[in-house]
Amino acid sequence: MQIQGKSVLLTGATGGIGETIAHELSSCGAELTISGRRADVLERIAEQTGASVALADLADRSQLERLLADHSGIDILIANAALPASGPLEDFSVEQIDRALDVNLRAPVMMARELAGPMKARGSGQIVLISSLAGKVATAGSSLYSTTKFALRGFGAGLRADLIGSGVGVSVIFPGFVRDAGMFHESEVELPGYVGTSSPEDVARAVRNAIENDRGEVDVAPLTVRAATKASELAPSLMGAVVRRLGSADFTSEIAERQADKR
Numbered sequence: 001m002q003i004q005g006k007s008v009l010l011t012g013a014t015g016g017i018g019e020t021i022a023h024e025l026s027s028c029g030a031e032l033t034i035s036g037r038r039a040d041v042l043e044r045i046a047e048q049t050g051a052s053v054a055l056a057d058l059a060d061r062s063q064l065e066r067l068l069a070d071h072s073g074i075d076i077l078i079a080n081a082a083l084p085a086s087g088p089l090e091d092f093s094v095e096q097i098d099r100a101l102d103v104n105l106r107a108p109v110m111m112a113r114e115l116a117g118p119m120k121a122r123g124s125g126q127i128v129l130i131s132s133l134a135g136k137v138a139t140a141g142s143s144l145y146s147t148t149k150f151a152l153r154g155f156g157a158g159l160r161a162d163l164i165g166s167g168v169g170v171s172v173i174f175p176g177f178v179r180d181a182g183m184f185h186e187s188e189v190e191l192p193g194y195v196g197t198s199s200p201e202d203v204a205r206a207v208r209n210a211i212e213n214d215r216g217e218v219d220v221a222p223l224t225v226r227a228a229t230k231a232s233e234l235a236p237s238l239m240g241a242v243v244r245r246l247g248s249a250d251f252t253s254e255i256a257e258r259q260a261d262k263r
Contacts, residue, residue, distance in 0.1 A: 010035065014036035014037065020203065037055070054071065071115075129173070137236070173218050179197040
């Protein structure tokens, strides 16, 4: 799909990665609508990109319904909004668990459900789901977050299969640790030297590539991280032991502590 002239709804635009995606798509000539909870940030991005603003908290089901009703005719959906949801499960209240599930999983599913039909009727469209490498490999302190991101992978693959031949594509993006912007960057945790990072621009280019080439899955991470992820998928117990020996629990617990106020 060519992005120029297409209508795009981007959720989670007020995060640093979402903002970078907004600029990338704007540079491609998209007719962009950006959504998030922070009106001041949305207005600033809109001034820079020419986007329209749709204020919405995706944990509020009535606001999600209104967002979908107002943008039922879009050509491209980018479901980027997410909460960190990191830390041991017992540290979360029931309300925090519900909120993480609503924002990270239910909202993308409901958006795809409502928007895929009109796209299919027009014979054209693209649904892009932003998952995470935590949606392929789970580590200590990621049980809830990985639940939502693993589920997005399965949902995207199944929906893509359902829509084959309809003109509507489904893509799932899997960023690793992203520097300079986003939830990990804001935690200010220093990673071990063996863990490489990607830039927000890398993620934005992956989104553009997925749309223009109808890519089913795109990993966004250095080669070493992508290789370790693949090895973990093939031999999870062995690689889990290796990662623990390398001290992964230390920095994952620190990340959870720094992100606790965002649940």
